[in-house]
Amino acid sequence: MLDDAGCEFAVLDAEAPDALTRIRGFVTRGIPVLVYGPHVRAELLRAAREAGAVAVPNSQVEATLRDLLA
Numbered sequence: 214m215l216d217d218a219g220c221e222f223a224v225l226d227a228e229a230p231d232a233l234t235r236i237r238g239f240v241t242r243g244i245p246v247l248v249y250g251p252h253v254r255a256e257l258l259r260a261a262r263e264a265g266a267v268a269v270p271n272s273q274v275e276a277t278l279r280d281l282l283a
Contacts, residue, residue, distance in 0.1 A: 220244055224278070225266070227257040233264055240265035247281060249274045 227250030
């Protein structure tokens with residue numbers, strides 16, 4: 214695992230084994246989180262949103278990231 218102590222923005226794969234734990238950790242620290250995943254795994258994207266992340270299907274990552282960083 215990477216050292217995320219200095220992280221100001223996180224981008225995570227919804228299919229990562231520890232994704233929800235990491236999302237909650239970032240959100241608790243006030244760090245914005247963008248989560249991406251396949252549209253066919255809507256339950257993962259929904260869970261990420263419920264944990265406080267912005268969650269989008271893979272096809273929307275680039276556009277959403279641009280908007281969030283603008």
